Amino acid sequence: MKLEQQAIALDDSLAHAHSILGYIYLRVGQSDRARAEAERGVALDPNSAGGYLWLAQVLIELGKPTEALTAISKAMRLDPRNTDLYLFQQGGAYTQLGLWHEAISSLKPHEARYPGNLWSHVNLARDYAALGDKDAAEAELAEVERVVTLEPNSALGYFALADSLNSMGRPAQALAAMEKAMRLAPNEWAFEGEQGRALSQLGRWQDSISSQPAAGLQLQQSLAPHVWRAVDYVELGRDDAARAEVAEVLKINPEFSLKIGIAAFPTNEERAAADLHKSRAQLNWLWDKLRLIGSCLYGAEARRHTVR
Amino acid sequence: MTRDGNAKARQMFEKALALDPKYAMAYAALGETYLFALLMANTPAQIPQSGL
Numbered sequence: 001m002k003l004e005q006q007a008i009a010l011d012d013s014l015a016h017a018h019s020i021l022g023y024i025y026l027r028v029g030q031s032d033r034a035r036a037e038a039e040r041g042v043a044l045d046p047n048s049a050g051g052y053l054w055l056a057q058v059l060i061e062l063g064k065p066t067e068a069l070t071a072i073s074k075a076m077r078l079d080p081r082n083t084d085l086y087l088f089q090q091g092g093a094y095t096q097l098g099l100w101h102e103a104i105s106s107l108k109p110h111e112a113r114y115p116g117n118l119w120s121h122v123n124l125a126r127d128y129a130a131l132g133d134k135d136a137a138e139a140e141l142a143e144v145e146r147v148v149t150l151e152p153n154s155a156l157g158y159f160a161l162a163d164s165l166n167s168m169g170r171p172a173q174a175l176a177a178m179e180k181a182m183r184l185a186p187n188e189w190a191f192e193g194e195q196g197r198a199l200s201q202l203g204r205w206q207d208s209i210s211s212q213p214a215a216g217l218q219l220q221q222s223l224a225p226h227v228w229r230a231v232d233y234v235e236l237g238r239d240d241a242a243r244a245e246v247a248e249v250l251k252i253n254p255e256f257s258l259k260i261g262i263a264a265f266p267t268n269e270e271r272a273a274a275d276l277h278k279s280r281a282q283l284n285w286l287w288d289k290l291r292l293i294g295s296c297l298y299g300a301e302a303r304r305h306t307v308r
Numbered sequence: 309m310t311r312d313g314n315a316k317a318r319q320m321f322e323k324a325l326a327l328d329p330k331y332a333m334a335y336a337a338l339g340e341t342y343l344f345a346l347l348m349a350n351t352p353a354q355i356p357q358s359g360l
Binding site: 001002003004006007008010011014016017020023024027 | 330332333334335336337338339340342343346
């Protein structure tokens with residue numbers, strides 16, 4: 001961070017430095033600064049595909065997939081000979097929108113061109129699992145496991161493995177993987193969300209909430225932990241707290257739909273649907289907003305997952 | 309990009325800065341090599357993404 005700040009102190013018009021600094025701010029949990037710097041990067045050099053790529057990555061990690069897709073489109077237009085490079089971020093944005101088929105269509109060619117990208121396999125496992133294609137999801141999981149075997153001291157490797165296992169409805173194994181990840185990198189706050197997801201799926205509601213301190217949630221600016229906690233609070237009968245979590249989810253990503261939330265809980269889809277539905281039903285103004293934004297997706301899911 | 313390539317790039321940017329301590333782009337690029345080193349430290353993967 002200091003080097004990028006030094007570069008900017010010498011030349012504030014250095015677009016690349018602003019873009020890199022944006023991503024660094026994101027990683028240290030300063031989301032407002034992250035977005036501002038990434039946007040400054042593309043404002044200073046609107047012809048830089050790389051600038052738009054960094055902006056897209058920041059937006060994805062802030063839960064803004066539609067804006068990320070716009071940035072990715074601009075990057076692809078500026079750099080049409082290397083469009084495969086940008087398909088990873090495009091796939092990630094589609095995954096966040098619950099557009100599983102589109103995500104796979106983006107990630108598969110990226111995976112073929114850049115086979116070393118572990119996170120392509122993680123995202124593909126998630127997409128295939130959401131579509132119910134277990135064989136394809138297993139194949140992606142095997143790739144993740146292969147990387148972990150090659151690098152057994154990789155905290156991020158176990159984190160990636162836990163993500164895939166959670167997506168495929170194996171929370172006990174995911175929890176074991178997360179324990180290894182957290183032993184290897186005990187101060188990595190970004191790991192807590194995945195641990196909470198496993199604990200939620202195991203029905204350990206209070207443990208899930210306790211595993212994600214409020215300070216960590218603020219730093220993360222990721223909507224996922226708020227989704228797990230909404231379910232946790234509903235299960236514990238703490239509806240006010242659940243509503244607050246759903247409000248946070250919609251503040252981060254107004255396009256969030258039940259379809260996406262349900263896919264995160266493959267072990268107990270109906271219960272998760274009912275919990276999210278219950279939280280949301282009590283928030284009329286948010287309900288109306290959601291209905292306007294995602295009526296097609298939401299309507300289909302609401303019919304399939306009737307609240308009992 | 310490889311870890312070795314990133315390490316070599318860092319050496320080049322450090323040399324550039326030794327020659328010209330006010331070379332802003334070299335500071336930015338040197339910082340980028342540290343960022344990539346962090347991202348590649350634990351895994352051959354690229355950039356992790358948030359959960360949903």
